Amino acid sequence: MTEPSARPTRAQQRHRTEERILAAARQIFAELGYDRTTIRAVASAAGVDAGLVMHYFGSKDLLFARAVEVPADELPGGTSGEVAEALLTSLGRRLTSEPAASLAVLRSMLTNADAADRYRAAAEPQLNQITEAIPTPDADLRASLLSAIVHGVIAERYLLRLTHLADASPEQIIDLLRPCFQSLTTPPSK
């Protein structure tokens, strides 16, 4: 037993550089997507060597996996109307400060099978929860459409930067989408 209050240079130092590498990876993956991101670029941004990154994470795939792993955000269920509003607030949160990890997945989604799987895995519990709250036979399709809308808006705002979408305030976007979400979460009035 060495003194417990001493600075543990070993594991602590490693953990710090590991976090630094992960932060750099998240940012670059989000900017360039999976394919265009190189180990060298990540290492350089983190101020370390490329070999060290490999030494820590084993491969580019594993680095990507570690960089984008994120606890699925909680989405409270409830009645159909409540779910619609919860989805809107969730969207609002993601429209104000979107974590780099989600953007990395979004951008890599279409070119990396791993990213696509991650996206699906993250979306599935959300989809199920939404599905349960919608009292129609086509609830699963409605939930999928809601998911598609959310991700379409985020993608075109953050990744594609369509001007009008990028400039608008989250509140404005949410207000415009509210009728959409309500119509999708409630059965036809017929």
Added chain:
Amino acid sequence: MTEPSARPTRAQQRHRTEERILAAARQIFAELGYDRTTIRAVASAAGVDAGLVMHYFGSKDLLFARAVEVPADELPGGTSGEVAEALLTSLGRRLTSEPAASLAVLRSMLTNADAADRYRAAAEPQLNQITEAIPTPDADLRASLLSAIVHGVIAERYLLRLTHLADASPEQIIDLLRPCFQSLTTPPSK
């Protein structure tokens, strides 16, 4: 002047192989995206050599440009209600038989600046036409949201293959989205 009815092996033969290469390129770009698509794979799929592809198109970028160039589909304008319905029919058409060129652009959009520009260029006239038909100050934002929804649905159906979205019939999707589109194209009833 050689006999006009003879088979012009020169230009005609070239044109045929060029078209074969372009068809192969469209398909592979749509499947793999810009980055993962290699000249070699395109050449192989077209039954020719990689050098020939370079000889014809000059570079990978130019090949991509030629492969995905497509006349912007006409979107008739009109009143806000008519535009909503026109958008839905347009979406329905793209949900039944989507040309490979559009999918190639969609998949490459997030990783290739060229593809992103092409996407914007193709979307802009549509956006303007929609904007003009909506009689509200935030018409441009509404148009952008409509665009985001359309592309979100297409991306998750064709590229990500979310099961419920991939299995649903175009009519079912359109019917569910109709209220959304109407609420976005018409001013608040207030």
Added chain:
DNA sequence: GTCTATACATTGATAGAC
């Protein structure tokens, strides 16, 4: 016109020095 051979750069990954 079409294909072969190859130059040149870049990348992911490995082994070993400090």
Added chain:
DNA sequence: GTCTATCAATGTATAGAC
């Protein structure tokens, strides 16, 4: 623990033979 040196593979692009 961190970095240098290097390997092997891949991909774009070029030059030239047939």
